[in-house]
Amino acid sequence: MIRPDVVPSNQISSSQFRSSPLLLDRHSNGASSLRDGIIQLRLPAIRTMPSSLLPDSVDAVVALLERYDYFADRRLATSVFLALKMKRPLFLEGEAGVGKTEIAKVLAAALSRSLVRLQCYEGLDTASAVYEWNYPRQMIEIRLTEAQGKVDREALATNIFSERFLIRRPILQALQPDDGIAPVLLIDELDRTDEPFEAYLLEVLAEYQVTIPELGAIKAVSPPIVIITSNRTREIHDAIKRRCLYHWVDFPNAERELAIVRRKVPGADARLSREVVAFTQRLRAMDLFKSPGIAETLDWAEALVALDRMSLDPETVADTLGALLKYQDDIGAVTPQIAAQLVAEARTEAGKAVEARV
16 A cells, blocks of 8 residues: 655645645545645545454453453553553563563554564664665666756656655554554663664654654654553653653562463463462562563473473572573572572472462
């Protein structure tokens, strides 16, 4: 599907707009609108997700996420519901491995929307995140025009900086989706980028639009669902947070973590699952450089299943601790004596839980 053309209103009059062959040859069946100095051509094919398909309550969000194997506490579910209801970006901050990225993936699947992911890194710029011009194709167009003889430089400049020479990167793809349905835009690990990129995001988060100097402001017909994550390796500017709903994603409690392990690692024995969760919960109480997240818990449970273990023992813990902890200093902090103590406590807690169920 060809996306709508967007041009600055101060560069074209209404009569020129109606007669412009560059615009109307490609969109003869489109409808135009003028608002806040932005001219938009919309194709009839563009449509938005009916609001009736969105969860209508916090409980509905909890149930929807659980259906896709994501066990959210009520505070997180409330933040998600409000972000959907109020059409506001949701800023999720927390330790690595607690499920921040996963919430965007689950929402995309649950709401039958595409997921547009922008993985952030140091040095990320607009050419990689928003748009860039197809310079090789522009040069070919210039050479072909020159080969035809007389060149109208003004017309050529307008032509080569038109939409067909524009390469859309994740943010612009989210604002102008191919299928016309607003996607889920995941801006992952924003804390890895530089502050200038944060400043560029302000317009995107506040107005759901980007400004391209040659074309003007391009505004989303239907705002995407925006999820921003941060591992808090540095502070994100307040201006970003003010434009979002904020939620700190903490480590899950034992009950919720057990539910996640059972759903994600169904091959694990029931007793082993309880012992793994009890051991991990105690490990997080230690003074470690990087406490294990739910992702590490799942990795460890899968490793133990692969080793055909039905229960924890100190030797197995020592052999597989690299699946749970990712820094040598943390692994060294779990001495054989500490490992044996944690295993004993985990076994006792798991045994009590089994007895209580009986």
